[in-house]
Amino acid sequence: MRQSAQRVSVPRVLVTNELNPANVLAAVESRVVAVLPRTAATGARLINSVLAAASGGGVMPPDLLGELLKQVDYLQREVLTPRGLNASGLTTREIDVLRLMADGLDTAEIAQKLCYSERTVKNVVYGVTSRLNLRNRPHAVAYAMRAGVI
Numbered sequence: 001m002r003q004s005a006q007r008v009s010v011p012r013v014l015v016t017n018e019l020n021p022a023n024v025l026a027a028v029e030s031r032v033v034a035v036l037p038r039t040a041a042t043g044a045r046l047i048n049s050v051l052a053a054a055s056g057g058g059v060m061p062p063d064l065l066g067e068l069l070k071q072v073d074y075l076q077r078e079v080l081t082p083r084g085l086n087a088s089g090l091t092t093r094e095i096d097v098l099r100l101m102a103d104g105l106d107t108a109e110i111a112q113k114l115c116y117s118e119r120t121v122k123n124v125v126y127g128v129t130s131r132l133n134l135r136n137r138p139h140a141v142a143y144a145m146r147a148g149v150i
Contacts, residue, residue, distance in 0.1 A: 018037075033058040036049055125140065
């Protein structure tokens with residue numbers, strides 16, 4: 001599934017005899033957005049799953065959805081938060097700088113407001129734009145807004 005997802009980036013519907021709950025996150029990483037147990041895969045359910053996948057939705061049995069949420073919570077608590085990151089890939093410092101940029105403050109004003117040097121602010125902006133392949137400051141602000149962090 002992973003190799004196929006790398007070649008063609010489309011949402012996938014997985015019909016399977018069994019899916020180990022520990023593999024749910026790996027399936028989602030492979031662009032699986034709908035999982036149907038083979039025993040429950042009627043024509044109508046398969047059509048609904050394909051339509052949901054095509055429209056950006058998903059379908060998953062409650063036990064697998066619960067497992068996926070547990071795995072996402074674990075990643076947030078044990079992997080991202082200790083490194084100062086969140087699901088958007090931005091640190092708290094980066095979010096603070098982007099929020100002030102969105103409010104129209106320039107580098108000097110941001111530095112003064114956050115008690116940073118202007119060089120630190122510039123480094124934060126450069127780090128965000130280069131790491132996330134963003135073109136400029138407005139693009140970085142737009143990214144943060146779409147990610148829901150500002």
